[in-house]
Amino acid sequence: MTTYLLLSLAGLVGGFIAGLTGIGTGFLMVVVIPIALNYLGIPGEEIVRFTIANTVFATMCSAFVNNISMWRTRQLHIKETALVSLVAVIFAGVILQFFVLKESYPTNIYNTVLIIFLSYIIYRTINKLRHAIHYEEDRSRIKLTLTGMSAGMVSALTGLGGGSIIIPMLNLWLKMDIKKAKSISFGAIFSISLMLTIINLLNTPVANIHYAHWGYILIPVALPLSIGVIIASPLGTGLSDKLSSKTITIIFLIVISAVLLRKIFELWG
Known part of the structure; x- marks a missing residue:
């Protein structure tokens, strides 16, 4: 019973922060x-595959309700979202199919990929906060395509849903406002997951x-998580509309840093 309560709580917290920051529920x-x-x-040899599968399922539920919220408030960016999503899904x-679900994907590789990836994102985000300069949006099909490629690879390798790479790439590389990047992230996350x-x-x-x-989807795990994210995700999205882009960026940074510390502990603790 304690485990199911923990899963439900994780769904509530993860869904709320996912709606707030746009990075998906995978971080928790x-x-x-x-x-x-x-x-x-x-x-033990199946832990990583089951973790990724059920993380992705919860992320899908969260992204679905978050996209509904974006649609209701007319914050969807159809063209950019469609391109990023299509490439990411492929x-x-x-x-x-050809790497993660094979037996040659052990836990230490999984954690190492996460640590390297999250460290880079934290560094770039802190650097941008320290040098708060306004840039004109630098959007192109090539950059959006590369963003989709990166998001798809990260989603499959880590189960994080793709938002943790989509938002930094759109915000830091394409110079998009983080709220617009978050909207595109929701659409891509749902398609990928x-x-x-x-x-x-x-x-x-x-x-x-x-x-x-149900394959790698475990009902005892997926059900309490999904209920939590469906309830809490719209609450996070609603609060996000009332916060500044800088505040959302700082919250994003805190969440990613917490995940990084946890994965370092798992790898070397």
């Missing part, structure tokens, strides 16, 4: 879900787990 799920999987007796699907969830549902775990009836 990659910490909480392995705890639940160990409790449920999932074999790259995420290929990497998940929907496709990855379908793949995870269609794949059978290597280990024989008697309650794994």
Whole structure:
């Protein structure tokens, strides 16, 4: 019972912060879900794949309700979102199917990828906050395509949903306002996580787990998480509309830093 309460709480907190910052629920799920999987007796060699699959499922639920909020407030950016999403979906699907779901993707590689990636994002975000200069938006199809490629790869490799790379790339590289970047991120996150969830549902775990009836999606894990994110995500999105772009950036930085410290502890602790 304690594990399910923890999952529900993680869904509430993760959904709220995802709605607030646009980075998806994965930042918290990659910490909480392995705890639940160990409790449920999932074999160690399958922990990473189950973690990514159920993180992505919760992220999909959160992104869905966040996109509805963006649509209601007319903050959707259809063209940019469509291009980033299409490219991200293609790259995420290929990497998940031909790399992550293979037995050669151990936990230490997973954590190392996360640590390197998050460290770079933190450095760039801090640097931008210290040198707060206004730039004209520098948008192009090539940059949007590269953003989608990066988001798809990060989503498949880490389960973070893609928002943690989409927002920094759009904000730091394309000079987009973080609120616009967040809207595009929501659309791309939903597209990526929907496709990855379908793949995870269609794949059978290597280990024989008697309650794994939906591929890598575990109902005891996915259900409490999803309920939490569906309830809390719109609350975070509503609060975001009332905050400045700088405040959202600082919150984003704090969340990413917390995840980085946790993954360092897991790798070397």
